[in-house]
Amino acid sequence: MTPDSVEEFYRRLAKDNPNPRSELVFKNPYTLLVSVVLSAQATDVSVNKATEPLFKIVDTPQQMVDLGEDRLKDYIRSIGLYNNKAKNIIALSHILVEKYQGQVPADQKALEALPGVGRKTALVVLNVAFNRPTIAVDTHIFRVANRTGLAPGKDVRAVEKALEDVTPEKYRLHAHHWLILFGRYICKARKPECLRCFESDLCAAVKETGIPLQS
DNA sequence: AACTCGGGGCA
DNA sequence: TGCCCAGAGTT
Missing domain, CATH: 1.10.340.30 (Hypothetical protein; domain 2)
Known part of the structure; x- marks a missing residue:
């Protein structure tokens, strides 16, 4: 994915979820x-x-x-x-x-x-x-990064490094949250929701198969 | 690198 | 039924 594509990828994530809040309980x-x-x-x-x-x-x-x-x-x-x-x-x-x-x-x-x-x-x-701009590569983010081509890598540390290199500063703080939710609700492990995915034209997996992943 | 822990959700 | 889930600790 080119730098422009990555920028656009994040721009859409941010537009989809302008005010990210953790879904885990954060009273303190x-x-x-x-x-x-x-x-x-x-x-x-x-x-x-x-x-x-x-x-x-x-x-x-x-x-x-x-x-x-x-x-x-x-x-x-x-x-x-x-x-x-x-x-x-x-x-x-x-x-x-x-x-x-x-x-x-x-x-x-x-x-x-x-x-x-x-x-x-x-x-x-x-x-x-x-509020530290950290990105923890869990199963969701690992899958999203590789499948879409946002930040490919063979192991967790490689993907983490790739994400650090590729993620624009202005999106760094919320990148983790956006990628998690994108993986959880759209770029799912089993049946990715490619037909309603707003990133499909940027996605490496879609490019390879020529058609949106579904079923 | 390969286990083990583990109940619940979902197809 | 089988696979997966905001992984970590031990061997």
Whole structure:
């Protein structure tokens, strides 16, 4: 994709979604962190369903510690992978209370040092909670970048580098959110909605096949 | 690099 | 039924 095509690609994403808001719960940086940890290999819909009642009771690390692992599991069981996630969230909350005065550190290394927080989670928290222009390449963005030709790459790090190189500065802050939603609702894994896609004339996959992907 | 964790949604 | 989901930790 040429630089002009990339610019146009982002221009359309921005037009489609002028005021991007995370679909995960962001009452404060802590609830966002917990939401993103819970989102690993889970759908944001299932996470929101579980965290809506949880965050009415708990929205600080101290309250989470007081809630305890067993009662936390009752809230998040429907999400899946709940044993590891509950243990990590309790442990992570202890660390926030003891080392960070109950605050979420706005630092990638500090975030990645927390149990249950890896590279992607850290980058998403920095982006959404602290307005850093980070792009975390998850399954959606990896697929979108490769399929459309926006930022091809064989592994996550290659796509991440490609996106950093190609994404215009003015779109950097919201790029992650736009690409995620584009992948989730339009450029879907199974049945991409090419017939109503506003990027199909720029898409490498469409160019290759000559016809919009569908079925 | 290859497991393992995991219930829910969807075709 | 089988595949996928805003991945991370361990071996």
